[in-house]
Amino acid sequence: MSSNIWISDITHYYNKKQTSPTLDDINLTIPQGQLTALIGRSGCGKSTLLQMIAGLLIPTEGAVRISGHTVTKPSAKWNMMFQKPSLYPWMTVRENAALGLVFAGTYKQKKERVEELLDMVGLADHKDKNVQQLSGGQQQRVALARSLATEPDVLLLDEPFSALDAFTRSALQTEVAQICHDYGITMVLVTHDIEEAVAMADNVVIMNHNPGRIVGSMEVPLAYPRDRGTEEFGELKDYLFAEFEKIDQAKQAELAALEAQKDIQQTQQALAS
Amino acid sequence: MSTAQAAAPARSTDFVTQLSQGFKNLPMWAQTTVNSIFGMTILLVLWWIGGVLIQSNPDTEAFADFAPGPALSALWSLLGTEFLWDTIVSSLERILLGLFWGIVIGVPLGVLMGYFLAMRQLANMPFQFLRMISPLAWMPIAVLAFETWDGAIVFLIVMATVWPIVFGTAHGVQRIDPNWFRVAKNLGADGYQMLRRVIMPAIAQDVFAGIRLAVGVAWVVLVPAEYLGVTSGLGYAINDARDTLAYDTLAAMVVVIGVIGYLLDAIAVFLIKRYSWHAE
Numbered sequence: 001m002s003s004n005i006w007i008s009d010i011t012h013y014y015n016k017k018q019t020s021p022t023l024d025d026i027n028l029t030i031p032q033g034q035l036t037a038l039i040g041r042s043g044c045g046k047s048t049l050l051q052m053i054a055g056l057l058i059p060t061e062g063a064v065r066i067s068g069h070t071v072t073k074p075s076a077k078w079n080m081m082f083q084k085p086s087l088y089p090w091m092t093v094r095e096n097a098a099l100g101l102v103f104a105g106t107y108k109q110k111k112e113r114v115e116e117l118l119d120m121v122g123l124a125d126h127k128d129k130n131v132q133q134l135s136g137g138q139q140q141r142v143a144l145a146r147s148l149a150t151e152p153d154v155l156l157l158d159e160p161f162s163a164l165d166a167f168t169r170s171a172l173q174t175e176v177a178q179i180c181h182d183y184g185i186t187m188v189l190v191t192h193d194i195e196e197a198v199a200m201a202d203n204v205v206i207m208n209h210n211p212g213r214i215v216g217s218m219e220v221p222l223a224y225p226r227d228r229g230t231e232e233f234g235e236l237k238d239y240l241f242a243e244f245e246k247i248d249q250a251k252q253a254e255l256a257a258l259e260a261q262k263d264i265q266q267t268q269q270a271l272a273s
Numbered sequence: 274m275s276t277a278q279a280a281a282p283a284r285s286t287d288f289v290t291q292l293s294q295g296f297k298n299l300p301m302w303a304q305t306t307v308n309s310i311f312g313m314t315i316l317l318v319l320w321w322i323g324g325v326l327i328q329s330n331p332d333t334e335a336f337a338d339f340a341p342g343p344a345l346s347a348l349w350s351l352l353g354t355e356f357l358w359d360t361i362v363s364s365l366e367r368i369l370l371g372l373f374w375g376i377v378i379g380v381p382l383g384v385l386m387g388y389f390l391a392m393r394q395l396a397n398m399p400f401q402f403l404r405m406i407s408p409l410a411w412m413p414i415a416v417l418a419f420e421t422w423d424g425a426i427v428f429l430i431v432m433a434t435v436w437p438i439v440f441g442t443a444h445g446v447q448r449i450d451p452n453w454f455r456v457a458k459n460l461g462a463d464g465y466q467m468l469r470r471v472i473m474p475a476i477a478q479d480v481f482a483g484i485r486l487a488v489g490v491a492w493v494v495l496v497p498a499e500y501l502g503v504t505s506g507l508g509y510a511i512n513d514a515r516d517t518l519a520y521d522t523l524a525a526m527v528v529v530i531g532v533i534g535y536l537l538d539a540i541a542v543f544l545i546k547r548y549s550w551h552a553e
Binding site: 074075076079080088089090099104132150 | 450452453455456457458459460461462463466470471474475550551
């Protein structure tokens with residue numbers, strides 16, 4: 001079971017003093033089973049948007065709907081993976097992975113699922129270890145198994161690989177994209193890494209900051225698993241990078257124009273007084 | 274000849290290094306046991322020297338029964354008696370009751386203090402102030418406020434135990450990683466599950482560390498508190514032994530207090546280790 005995500009007319013202010021909204025009139029539809037990457041500089045509101053999809057944050061205006069249901073609170077059906085694995089250090093690998101099922105009261109019936117998932121993410125030999133004995137990459141794999149255990153329709157990733165070394169990172173990018181693809185899970189990934197976006201997503205959405213807006217998107221018509229060495233992959237990456245830079249320069253110009261205008265106003269005021 | 278003379282001291286240093294090397298190669302528990310026995314022996318020797326000094330001085334001769342010999346034989350004859358066990362049980366009852374209320378009051382207060390900054394700011398000064406007051410200083414008020422001596426003593430114990438538990442718990446709650454809440458919420462935890470699976474295991478070892486400190490203070494406070502009013506308990510037994518000039522019994526009671534205090538602390542240490550989740 002997978003679901004589509006509708007984001008309609010979202011505008012968000014963290015506090016009333018903000019001059020421009022953190023998110024401004026965001027509309028986005030993510031079809032069932034699609035892998036979408038939200039990219040942009042820090043401060044463009046992409047993480048805010050992701051938290052709203054997860055139900056961890058309620059937008060000032062507008063709403064998120066998943067399969068027709070308005071999201072008002074977190075649920076194990078739309079699960080989020082964070083930058084830090086945030087495992088519980090008093091539990092073993094297995095206990096951590098099973099936690100969502102324990103909360104739902106279904107662990108007894110679904111014990112096998114936890115075992116299978118841990119095998120799948122390559123932790124077959126580490127199930128009884130304390131999570132503090134694992135490497136960073138292994139810990140993030142436990143977090144992945146924990147997220148998948150509750151059979152989520154939607155998997156939300158908030159830069160989950162950014163703290164890992166390059167090899168582990170690219171291995172996990174490939175694996176997670178493959179898993180979501182195989183299980184038909186709708187995935188939304190927040191990242192500022194262009195290669196990660198091209199490696200994992202079917203559709204890349206570009207966001208800009210101040211105010212946070214969607215300013216462009218790009219389809220990635222490559223099959224999974226993706227080979228990063230191909231010419232096509234490189235071209236898409238370059239295109240996205242160029243697109244990103246163009247938007248960035250436009251923003252800089254806009255800001256410079258604003259500054260100039262302010263200067264003129266100040267000079268005028270100074271002259272007037 | 275001269276070579277043999279030179280070799281002899283060299284061999285003896287060899288022996289010492291070998292011995293210390295051999296000791297270092299023993300398993301840790303064996304080293305700990307040997308050193309602990311060694312430490313207790315030193316204590317016993319000092320006690321014995323004290324006894325000899327007391328006996329050899331005509332002014333203090335009357336107190337010679339404080340020495341290890343009479344004290345330990347008094348302890349041996351006390352061991353089988355109902356009196357000793359009744360004494361221990363009444364003291365333990367007071368301690369446990371005091372500790373119980375200390376935990377019941379201290380843990381929720383500590384959780385509030387750890388969780389809310391305003392609560393911490395509000396409570397820190399008055400609590401630090403109250404913490405520094407010797408629990409025994411509350412004695413006159415306790416006697417006025419409580420109908421029974423037992424009630425007054427338990428109150429004093431509570432005044433001793435509540436502060437370390439409050440501060441230990443608050444420390445534990447402050448150390449909780451906010452992401453643990455976010456992840457648990459995201460996985461669908463309700464309030465009770467959050468408490469049971471996240472908050473309690475996260476703070477358990479800090480709470481027990483607070484309880485360990487509390488037990489130490491409470492045990493120290495209990496004995497003088499039992500000097501007053503009550504007719505049971507270790508404090509009473511000591512006072513009674515002094516009044517009847519039974520100095521060997523008095524010293525035996527001191528040993529009993531030490532042994533039980535040590536055991537209580539060992540239980541607390543065990544609990545801290547049991548609930549500790551820090552990687553070795």
